[in-house]
Amino acid sequence: MGKKQLIMEKAIELFAQQGFELTSVQQITEHCGISKGAFYLSFKSKDELILAIIDQFMSQMISDTDYQVTNTQEDERTLYKFYFTIFKSSQKHSNFAKILMKEQSQSFNKELGIKFRYYDRLLEKIILTMMERLFGEKIENTKHDLVYCIKGFISIYSELILFNDVPVNLDLLAQSLVEKTNLLASQITIPFVTEEIFQLKRLTNDEVTIEQLLAILDQCLNEAEEPLEKESLSLLKQHLLEPSLSPALVEGLLKNVHDYSNCKWVAFLLRNYFELSSDK
Amino acid sequence: MGKKQLIMEKAIELFAQQGFELTSVQQITEHCGISKGAFYLSFKSKDELILAIIDQFMSQMISDTDYQVTNTQEDERTLYKFYFTIFKSSQKHSNFAKILMKEQSQSFNKELGIKFRYYDRLLEKIILTMMERLFGEKIENTKHDLVYCIKGFISIYSELILFNDVPVNLDLLAQSLVEKTNLLASQITIPFVTEEIFQLKRLTNDEVTIEQLLAILDQCLNEAEEPLEKESLSLLKQHLLEPSLSPALVEGLLKNVHDYSNCKWVAFLLRNYFELSSDK
DNA sequence: TATAATAATGACTTATTAGTCAGTTGTCAA
DNA sequence: TTGACAACTGACTAATAAGTCATTATTATA
Incomplete structure (x- = not known):
């Protein structure tokens, strides 16, 4: 198992810099100090390595976030915990998070695309459940838009902290996003993502x-x-x-x-x- | 010039499906019905083609948006025009917009990265100027955060309409985002992206x-x-x-x-x- | 029609890739 | 020490890529 883990860690470093396509198995093995053959003893193919990496980190991130959200009793802390955990997690595994940002939308590899969509949906589900718990009936018509806004916040601020070497105050970032989210949740009236669009999207993708x-x-x-x-x-x-x-x-x-x-x-x-x- | 345009158009179709890396010059020339040699009469390299495509569309998109924003007199219509133009534009050139979403953040090719950042900054500038005109002093502390939120909205809703074949009511989408933007602009109090972070980001990236x-x-x-x-x-x-x-x-x-x-x-x-x- | 200039071709070279496999090394029990 | 087994190696294959260039086709001009 040690070898498998080594390969994954070293591969992540390279993937974060160059992306999947432009990183060769040769490069990975050199970076590990092992031979090409040894690589194929641990993984059946380069694709299998990629999928293993995605699985390891995404399940970690998702379950961290889910745990924090479902186990925060006081409602007014939930959103804060949510944002804080997400950003903390992507800061901790910044190399992986960079890969995620880079490769997410491009589902050229069929199986990879399915996997990304699967985890994306899990996150969406967490957000939706959280919002329904916090705001209940009040956001019935706007809940899917809220989910989208939250995802937009996460994606754009993640990019900021991952790809720019700026000193980051995660506490402030989380507070700032909580304020925005509360404002939107309590006051928006014009929904765009209707239940129908939401369902349709869900179906067409699968x-x-x-x-x-x-x-x-x-x-x-x-x-x-x-x-x-x-x-x-x-x-x-x-x-x-x-x-x-x-x-x-x-x-x-x-x-x-x-x-x-x-x-x-x-x-x-x-x-x-x-x-x-x-x-x- | 006709040939150059033909190659660009056909290449965009393939790039949108497969991305830059996975699309070969061979494929492009076959899709055009021309020979490999003919391709290299129009473009010095595959990279040059990519850069030409980016330039053509981005300058178009940016100038369309800028024109709409600076030439809308009534302030209350400006935001609407902004969002509508952006989404209309990405719907019209949906293949190109898909490429943009896929390749944007991954700046493996050095020059490509610089180009993307250049146009990203132009858009940022347009948004910032617009927001300053519309809300003036009131958003002095929060303006950079507002720019980020707007960019987040654009990115996440673009993804929705580009990669999911859902029927889209652009008018409603624009209205919905105008409402959100106005809410945030008039009420948020906790800034995260300070002038300092904004400047710092600018410097480290270039x-x-x-x-x-x-x-x-x-x-x-x-x-x-x-x-x-x-x-x-x-x-x-x-x-x-x-x-x-x-x-x-x-x-x-x-x-x-x-x-x-x-x-x-x-x-x-x-x-x-x-x-x-x-x-x- | 003849000639020059331009456009287009596609087989070719060179480089790189994922993945294989015959052979080598290391380990450990008998 | 020996033999058996697993771990490991790296030269190799086959596929595919970008880019080149001698040759051929087309067009314009005189």
């Missing part, structure tokens, strides 16, 4: 299951008014359960459905789904 | 070596066409190697150079460099 799709389809069918809309949806549902229509027919039905504003996103999901399954 | 500056200068000299441009650049180069001109003369030369769009950022870098060395 491999949507057929059950989810059916549920959504049924909901649309219930709301449908025009006969054309109803019939198209119904045919699509049948095709979903038991593929029987030609691509051109499906395409036409999707176009029909797309004309009704409340069904635009179902059309999108279905198109995605059909393309995906026909590719395989 | 370690441009004299060699890099010379290389960039030489490149501009090669591309320069107008005699005034050529002569000004040449004089600045001499002054860089062996300071001999008075500040006023240098300032004048920089102004000359600034008039030529392809040299704007060299002027910026030189101004920074001279100020830096005279400060110390």
Whole structure:
């Protein structure tokens, strides 16, 4: 195990400077003082190393944050603890945090992308739960926007403290963000991220299951008014359960459905789904 | 020129999907239907292509935004126009915007990093000026934090609309962010980004070596066409190697150079460099 | 039509990469 | 001391990359 840990630590240093792509296994082994062969005794591939690093640190960060948030009794300290823990954690593992900032959005590696999205979602869940606990019903309509704002604060201030060698007073930073968050939570009235967008985002990013799709389809069918809309949806549902229509027919039905504003996103999901399954 | 534009457009499509590193010149030329040799008739290297793309779009985005902000008379519309223009712009050039999100923070390529930071600073300047105009003295202590929050909003909501195929109501998004911004501007009291941190960040980030500056200068000299441009650049180069001109003369030369769009950022870098060395 | 100039080609070179594997070294029990 | 086993090595392969250049095609001009 010692060797595995050594490789991970040294690799993180290089990744933080150069990124995944531009760091070669050769470089990593030289930096460790071991041979190339030895590397492949510990990890099956470079990708496996990357995934292992992401897993180790993200689960640590997430569970630290979750622990602090769920175990702070006094509500007025919760937000502070949240921000403080996040920034403390990224300061402590600054090399890893730098990697995270650099590679996060670029999910060229399929599995890596899924992993990043998974942890991103965990964090989102923590934030959402925390906000619901702290502000309850008052933020029902704006809660998803609040989650986004908080994520925006974290990302932009992390960049500031990670990539600029400025002396940082974490206590002040946390206080400052708590004030901003409280202000927004108690006073914003115009939501942008609706429940619908939130769900849609969630679905499009993942491999949507057929059950989810059916549920959504049924909901649309219930709301449908025009006969054309109803019939198209119904045919699509049948095709979903038991593929029987030609691509051109499906395409036409999707176009029909797309004309009704409340069904635009179902059309999108279905198109995605059909393309995906026909590719395989 | 037609060929150059074709290559840039096709390359953007590939870069947006795969990123710079994972897109080969071969792929680009195949996607254009031209040969590898033809590519190198238009661009000296893959890096030059990347820099050209960044320049084209960033200067467009920045000047669009600046125009909207400085030409909106009614103060209460300014913020709205600002947000709307930014998001409209990134929606219009969504492939480029995706590249930007992916590659922004990772400045592995030295010159690319400098370029990104240059445009980032221009945007920061626009935001700061706008906020000072709108809120004046009231935000003296918090203005840099406000700039950061706005940048955070832009970055996180851009990600949402670029990487998730959700139907977007830009009008609503802009309104929603205007409300948030106004709230923060009028009510936050705890600043974190002090003038000091702001200045410090500015200085530590721009370690441009004299060699890099010379290389960039030489490149501009090669591309320069107008005699005034050529002569000004040449004089600045001499002054860089062996300071001999008075500040006023240098300032004048920089102004000359600034008039030529392809040299704007060299002027910026030189101004920074001279100020830096005279400060110390 | 003939000639010069320009544009475009793609096989080639050189460099680098991830990953392999036949062989070497070290360790420890019998 | 010996033999068996695991840990380790690094030259090697195969793939892919950026960039070059002798050759060919196209266009403009006289």
